[in-house]
Amino acid sequence: MASLWNPPVASFSPIRPTLNPSKMASNFNHTLLRRGNDTGIGDGKGVSSSLSMATGWSSDGGDKSTRKLPVLLFDIMGTIVRDPFYEDVPAFFRMPMEELLELKHPTVWLEFEKGLIDEAELEKKFFKDGRAVDFEGLKNCMIRGYSYLEGIEELLNALKEKNYEMHAFTNYPIWYEMIEEKLKISRYLSWTFCSCKNGKRKPDPDFYLEALRHLEVEPASCIFIDDRKKNVEAAKEVGIVGLHFRSADLLLQDLCRLGLDISPDIHRLNSAAST
Incomplete structure (x- = not known):
């Protein structure tokens, strides 16, 4: 699922011909x-x-x-898998989804999703205004929500x-x-x-x-x-x-x-x- 946490770039090696008789x-x-x-x-x-x-x-x-x-x-x-972002994460931050979407950094989750940044950078940039994040608490919230x-x-x-x-x-x-x-x-x-x-x-x-x-x-x-x-x-x-x-x-x-x-x-x- 392309989650709201947030779009695409790429390079690609040409496809080798497949040897499939069907x-x-x-x-x-x-x-x-x-x-x-x-x-x-x-x-x-x-x-x-x-x-x-x-x-x-x-x-x-x-x-x-x-x-x-x-x-x-x-x-x-x-x-x-159930995605905890839609219910559990707004509750964790004690704010409605609309407010969370407004305050979070617009590209940091995408960068994390593509492996361009690590957890430390995600924690530092999670909110646009640089506010502190209980990062371990956030991860535990996600883990509890996975099913x-x-x-x-x-x-x-x-x-x-x-x-x-x-x-x-x-x-x-x-x-x-x-x-x-x-x-x-x-x-x-x-x-x-x-x-x-x-x-x-x-x-x-x-x-x-x-x-x-x-x-x-x-x-x-x-x-x-x-x-x-x-x-x-x-x-x-x-x-x-x-x-x-x-x-x-x-x-x-x-x-x-x-x-x-x-x-x-x-x-x-x-x-x-x-x-």
């Missing part, structure tokens, strides 16, 4: 997918064949004769059990390590694409292209999930299948419509989400 089928099926609504999907017909087992290449260049496609790229904040969104952990586990390759694709600073320490998200996906490590932010097209280059997959063999529509639209612009996240249940339905092999888990997921 390229033509993938591109054809992607055309079908993009005829759908804002989730990026149509009726799902003719899709599951390309979004299944296919020959591919691992990100380190090694051959993987049974790489399971598609690769899934997940936004984190607002898609997998899985309803039903999402069950869905991630269902995808993991079906051996889908999953990666974080997130605008977030080094504090992603605090999320990992609390929620152990790496049980389900790799923290591969974080703005603080890559120096790029969504919806910068180069961030998406860099992910494709690193993964060595065709755009149509990737599904990107985000709660921000502008980030989903940016993914579609480079050919990635984009899904707008609204809830775990609706995401499950979207993924099944795309032909992903998780339908046997629907009842178990829905039951877990309702308890």
